[in-house]
Amino acid sequence: MSNKLIEINDLSAGYYGKPVIHHIQLTVYEGDFIGIIGPNGGGKTTFLKTIAGIIKPLSGSLKFYSPEGGLIENPKLGYLPQVNTFDKSFPISVEEVVLTGLLSAEGRLSRFKASDKEKVRKVLERLNINHLALKPIGELSGGQMQRVFLARAIVSEPWILLLDEPSTYADNRFEAELYELLVQLNEKMTILMVSHDLGMIPSYIKSIACVNGTLHYHPTPEITPEILRVYNCPIELIAHGIVPHRVLSTHQENSSTDESY
């Protein structure tokens, strides 16, 4: 049995005191690769942001453990946000964006070391964007930016990688590369990934969490209409398999929450 890294108990979280997700129960173990699915507005991003520490839990507990065991306050996280809502004209280079992924409360905040730049160079090389290092971030294409933000998420070699729709802006070539890369990264990192690409993810992920107001955990990667029905997860199921098919579950039976979005 591998070590547990995250222990979530009866967690509620949301914005301005109003919960979006409630009563979440989940234990994440080292080496997990959890695909997070669910309808829009079901709280997938809220869930990920709560783990990332961007949103404080309203109630319940969220505990982190180091891979060596033992409770820890500031786990090493890598986070890839969903939509790039950042200011595209902000004066910053690709290299600097990725360097910010190496900052930590423990380390000094006053300057980047040569070894930091070396780490950044390696990760940019791994993602085939080394030639963009000195470019302003605003001059990149959507797919290139997505690579930069993935680079920022993994440059510190975090224990836990939180990915919110990593394939959003990806071109086809990068999408295939991306999933291969995630499988490689999963050898060293535990991954929680929000994805709409349900046809793609079962071959990479190890288990599924459906977030729709609350969270249902399914320990295998198969997504069937049956699972979605049982978990009250009204999402479109689109598969890109050899036999393309499309199963639409009912949208009438609404979520267990009374929030509207």
Place this chain on the structure above:
Amino acid sequence: MNLIEPLGYVFFQHALIASVFSAIICGFIGAYIVARRMVFISGGITHASFGGMGLAYFFGFNYLLGAAIFALISALTVEYLSKRTEVREDSAIGMLWSLGMAIGIIFTFLTPGYAPNLMSALFGSILAVSNTELWLMAGLAVIIILFFVEFFPAILAVAFDIEYASTHHIPVNFINYSLISLIALAIVLNIRVSGIILVLAMMTIPPVTANLLTKRLKPMILLSIALGLAGNVLGLILSYLLNLPSGATIIVTHILIFGIIKLCKSVTKLTVHERIL
């Protein structure tokens, strides 16, 4: 035309020293404001500080103290409201903006006699900068330099993507509240130089010009300081030669520098483009 003659006057020496400190303060703070699109917040803080000046004028204490208190309170309020509550940030700024002006006008009105400081508050007078004010500017410049040197990567991370910065447990609130306080103090001390109406131009024009030449924050700060210094000194000399109001002449000079660099840039771009063709 004699350029040596004014250097003999203490007030002109003071004005030159003030130009240097102002360029340093506005270079750092202005580049940050422009990069983070905080120009409107800065405008709100500037105008709110007028309330403090009116109060100081009425009760007979130092106007800088009154302005600093109002500027700090409004800066911290806006920062707090924008992060903690659902109040729309720009609406909150608009309210503080006019509230400050209203308080300033009421207390200036209630003060008996002519209000000689009013014009200087609105339009500034770099030629009347006192020794104390120079020391305060020097002190603030040193604090700002130390803060940026010590925390630059964290400032960059928080300014670029505050949510991501918080996932790395960077002291986001400390950085934000420190910077908004420094912005408030920078505005107050520069009101002496160019006045409430024009201080925002001192903060924004040099960084915007610098941004034409670089797309990174650090060189943008350094260039802003250089451009600010050039514009301040050149503007000061022009105002002396042409016998024009110093604050306004300095601003026009900054705009001229912006125009020239913008023009040069589009011309060189054109050349590069033609070469490619």
